[in-house]
Amino acid sequence: MISAERIAAIRAQNELVAFIEAAGVKLTRRGASYIGLCPFHADKTPSLAVSPKKQYWCCHGACSSAGKKVGGDVIEFAQRLWRVDFREAVARLGGATLDERPQIPTKRAAPRIDLLAQVARVYHQTLASSAEAKQYLVSRGITSADAIAALEIGYADGSLIERAPEGSETRAHLEALGVISTKGRELMHGCLVVPLRDANGNVVNLYGRAIDRDGHYFLPGPRRGLVNANVAATSEELVICESVIDALSFIEAGVMNVVPIYGVNGWTSDHDALLETHRIRRVVVALDSDAPGQNAAAALAHNLESKGIVVRNVVLPAKDANDLLVREGRERFAAIWRELLHGSEKQRKEEPPAMRIERDGEDHVVRFTDRTYRVRGLTQSGVGRMRVTLRVEQNGRFYVDTFDLYSARGRRGFTEATAQTFELQHDTHAAIAGELANLIDALERERLAMRATAATSEPEKMTAHDRDDALAMLRDPNLLARLREDFAAIGCVGEESSMLAGYLATLSRKLPEPMSVLFCARSGAGKSTMQDRLCELVPPDDLIKYTRITGQALFYKEPNALMHKLLAIDEEEGAAEAAYSLRNLQSGGYLSVSATRTDPQSGKQRAEDYRVNGPTSIFLTTAHPEALDYETRNRFVMLTVDESKEQTRRILERQRWSETLEGLIAREKREAIIRRHRDAQRLLEPLRIVIPESLGLSFPTGRLILRREHKKYLALIKAIALLHQQQRERKRAAVGDRTVEYIEATRSDVELAQTLATSLLRRNLDELAPPTRSLARDIAHLVAAKRDAVFDRKELQTATGLSLWHIRTYLAQLIEYEYIAPVAGGGRRGKRNLYELLWDGEEDEIAIA
Numbered sequence: 001m002i003s004a005e006r007i008a009a010i011r012a013q014n015e016l017v018a019f020i021e022a023a024g025v026k027l028t029r030r031g032a033s034y035i036g037l038c039p040f041h042a043d044k045t046p047s048l049a050v051s052p053k054k055q056y057w058c059c060h061g062a063c064s065s066a067g068k069k070v071g072g073d074v075i076e077f078a079q080r081l082w083r084v085d086f087r088e089a090v091a092r093l094g095g096a097t098l099d100e101r102p103q104i105p106t107k108r109a110a111p112r113i114d115l116l117a118q119v120a121r122v123y124h125q126t127l128a129s130s131a132e133a134k135q136y137l138v139s140r141g142i143t144s145a146d147a148i149a150a151l152e153i154g155y156a157d158g159s160l161i162e163r164a165p166e167g168s169e170t171r172a173h174l175e176a177l178g179v180i181s182t183k184g185r186e187l188m189h190g191c192l193v194v195p196l197r198d199a200n201g202n203v204v205n206l207y208g209r210a211i212d213r214d215g216h217y218f219l220p221g222p223r224r225g226l227v228n229a230n231v232a233a234t235s236e237e238l239v240i241c242e243s244v245i246d247a248l249s250f251i252e253a254g255v256m257n258v259v260p261i262y263g264v265n266g267w268t269s270d271h272d273a274l275l276e277t278h279r280i281r282r283v284v285v286a287l288d289s290d291a292p293g294q295n296a297a298a299a300l301a302h303n304l305e306s307k308g309i310v311v312r313n314v315v316l317p318a319k320d321a322n323d324l325l326v327r328e329g330r331e332r333f334a335a336i337w338r339e340l341l342h343g344s345e346k347q348r349k350e351e352p353p354a355m356r357i358e359r360d361g362e363d364h365v366v367r368f369t370d371r372t373y374r375v376r377g378l379t380q381s382g383v384g385r386m387r388v389t390l391r392v393e394q395n396g397r398f399y400v401d402t403f404d405l406y407s408a409r410g411r412r413g414f415t416e417a418t419a420q421t422f423e424l425q426h427d428t429h430a431a432i433a434g435e436l437a438n439l440i441d442a443l444e445r446e447r448l449a450m451r452a453t454a455a456t457s458e459p460e461k462m463t464a465h466d467r468d469d470a471l472a473m474l475r476d477p478n479l480l481a482r483l484r485e486d487f488a489a490i491g492c493v494g495e496e497s498s499m500l501a502g503y504l505a506t507l508s509r510k511l512p513e514p515m516s517v518l519f520c521a522r523s524g525a526g527k528s529t530m531q532d533r534l535c536e537l538v539p540p541d542d543l544i545k546y547t548r549i550t551g552q553a554l555f556y557k558e559p560n561a562l563m564h565k566l567l568a569i570d571e572e573e574g575a576a577e578a579a580y581s582l583r584n585l586q587s588g589g590y591l592s593v594s595a596t597r598t599d600p601q602s603g604k605q606r607a608e609d610y611r612v613n614g615p616t617s618i619f620l621t622t623a624h625p626e627a628l629d630y631e632t633r634n635r636f637v638m639l640t641v642d643e644s645k646e647q648t649r650r651i652l653e654r655q656r657w658s659e660t661l662e663g664l665i666a667r668e669k670r671e672a673i674i675r676r677h678r679d680a681q682r683l684l685e686p687l688r689i690v691i692p693e694s695l696g697l698s699f700p701t702g703r704l705i706l707r708r709e710h711k712k713y714l715a716l717i718k719a720i721a722l723l724h725q726q727q728r729e730r731k732r733a734a735v736g737d738r739t740v741e742y743i744e745a746t747r748s749d750v751e752l753a754q755t756l757a758t759s760l761l762r763r764n765l766d767e768l769a770p771p772t773r774s775l776a777r778d779i780a781h782l783v784a785a786k787r788d789a790v791f792d793r794k795e796l797q798t799a800t801g802l803s804l805w806h807i808r809t810y811l812a813q814l815i816e817y818e819y820i821a822p823v824a825g826g827g828r829r830g831k832r833n834l835y836e837l838l839w840d841g842e843e844d845e846i847a848i849a
Helices: 004-013 016-022 074-082 086-093 115-128 131-139 145-150 169-177 229-234 244-252 269-277 291-305 321-328 330-350 408-421 426-455 464-474 479-489 496-510 527-536 579-588 645-657 661-683 706-723 747-765 770-786 793-800 804-816
Strands: 028-030 033-036 048-051 056-059 070-072 154-156 191-197 203-210 216-218 237-241 258-260 282-286 310-313 357-360 363-367 372-376 387-394 397-404 517-520 543-546 565-569 590-598 605-613 616-622 637-639 688-690 731-735 738-744 790-792 820-822 834-837
Touching: 004 074, 004 086, 004 269, 016 048, 016 056, 016 074, 070 074, 074 086, 115 131, 115 154, 115 169, 115 191, 115 203, 131 191, 145 244, 203 244, 229 258, 229 269, 237 244, 244 258, 244 321, 244 330, 282 291, 291 310, 291 357, 321 330, 357 426, 363 426, 372 426, 397 408, 408 426, 464 479, 464 661, 479 496, 479 661, 496 517, 496 527, 496 565, 496 616, 496 637, 496 706, 496 747, 517 527, 527 565, 527 616, 579 590, 579 616, 637 747, 688 706, 706 747, 770 790, 770 793, 770 804, 770 834, 790 793, 793 804, 804 820
Parallel strands: 237 258, 237 282, 282 310, 517 616, 517 637, 543 565, 565 616, 688 738
Antiparallel strands: 028 033, 033 048, 048 056, 056 070, 154 191, 191 203, 203 216, 357 363, 363 372, 372 387, 387 397, 590 605, 731 738, 790 834, 820 834
16 A cells, blocks of 8 residues: 555655656646646647646546546556556656656656755855845844754845856756746745755755745745754654744744644645654644634644644744744743743643543534534623534434523523433433533633634734835825825725715724714615725724624623724624614713623622723714614714716726726735825824814804714814824823823814815705715706606606615605605506605705804
8 A cells, every 4th residue: 555655755756747748748838827738639729737836737628528527646647648557657656767757758857856955055155145134034033043054044135046047957947946937037036045855854845935025935836845854853742833934933942843834724744744754742732823823723733633642732922933032032932931831731731631622613622521512603702691502412413502501591401402312311411511511611711712812913014114105105295195096096986085084084093082984875886895995994903894793792892802993894784783882882982781690600690790992983884864773873974975977987987997907007006005004004193182272163053963063073173183193293281290292283184174074064964865865866857857846766767777676765765854745646556656846956055164
């Protein structure tokens, strides 16, 4: 029997494209793949497709005519080419040279893997003369000359091409290996380079980490080789970390028995072979502390334990090992690691095996001696209850129920049903009840771990270049013009005022009393697109986005989870249940609740208090004229979109332009614009804003609701000042024994706020929702054109292009507010639904002096 390791090695030794070309097949690059004439049938048009990334070939022609695709790896190609069985193909492919493989003309030599060792040496020598690369290592806390030399760490500065001139045999081999691309550029140019070695210490791959951008690179083909694998020969226990940089961090701190994987999905067959070859039976998993890292850690532990390996998972008190090294230094890192290992060892000895939680996708799995419990629906919030779906399995049978694990009645019902399903004796009830108590204890600890992971999530790192770029934007005297240009560049044309008001609302989350926005427009008009574009400009760590929120969900979030955040909900229907929560969060700036919780041990109830702090800016979208309830709706700033035919023309032109070369280039620049705005918003400090009396603000006073609208107007002025803080003098005022720092709003801030607030105020004071008001204007135009105040739905649908659903929905509000009235006799059998326009077409003018 041929081992999996042997098969993997054969595949890795025989690069597929080179092998097929050596067999006489001419391949032509097509995107990321190659195509050619299939050698297994009379092929006249290229039907053979080869993927160098997947190392997979497939015939799309006559070979697959029976309905089943014919293809596979290099071994299956060799089987068909030589007409031999699998074992014989493997034996022949294991030959040292192509000459030992019959029926293959040596058209092109296979890539020379041995050249990679020379490449690694060249890169290592380059590192010594590169101040930029050495500074990058220092910035990551990696300074050990011994480790750099032992691992032969290097730097690719682009000079390798000079050593392999175009047309030379060396250049051809380097291109075949992927070290140099077909366009004549080094794949890892500008990268720190670490060689990956096989079990014999030979360099079989390279890993590159860009030092001036976010990029990770490996040579094309199967992922081969390991870093620092030689330590397994003298170690009884290995530490597995998530990245090469993390491994260098461990080594810097004196933890030498570390081997990295390549990301959360980066465990390879070489790792398996390493453990098997050196009979490693103890592994410490120390992947990143974020959710993907811990999910991967649980999956890896499950995989290794199934092979009889004892696994300990250690959660670092930082995002990853390198973050811990940079923050604490090598000596403190080593001390923390010793404490973590000691605590992990102590916990492993004290904690019964039955208490261990495994992750299986969305499920949490706990195994007891006789039964296995599978839990779905555990969340980090809602600590006053633990409602989950619980499946218990025993001897091929299972029972499933959804209930609150904190409910004594629920546990009793589950215990009785489980015993009945499995036909257990009555004396087993106590055993199941005990398992449930242990399960609750394990899940509570898991819930705390989930919260800790969420709380330690860190914002994206900002490079010095990114910071300078963001500051240049904030200090630009034409900042507002730049904003408008950027809005158009990310795909929002003709909506400058609404986009600017929405952008200022996102910034207001940093103020004590932020603005919240309700985007109200007809379906398909683009309101969701506008909200999405604005959310893209907000740093991900300041954005919370949901499709739906239940009535009590916000009350049980972490105390500061909503503080100075933007909470965006896709549609107002998704927030209907939480209207009370949203209203109180806007008015009071916090949420509080007292909830009862059942103690799982005593069964008694006790009250627990929870508080979630704001301030929070809230974004919602709706197409309904009566969105939310009145008390909630009037706390929002109402924004809409231009629904005119002229705007439709601009949008369609933009869509066509986006498919041109110029549009393609613009899309490539879009990510840079988004990143610059996110960095700029991170740099904006939540300073106090003062509006001097000398500015002489005034505001209409004719309606009671203007008291609330005035606060929105002031928030708008302060958001504009906040945006310009890098262009304003910082002032200080003594308040008792404290000093308060602030900036002052200016006349230009007030003038812009007046311009924006005039349209916003008119919209907020309008008794009709924006789409309903728009329909009222359409009706006025219709009856003026036909010189008849009576119309029917069909005429209105033809004139506006709206769907019947829109017509019915908006007409209902117009009838309620007596803008139109049904005509007597209309709508009976065989008759049209007729309406008469009552509105005179006049609209109230609102102005802010």
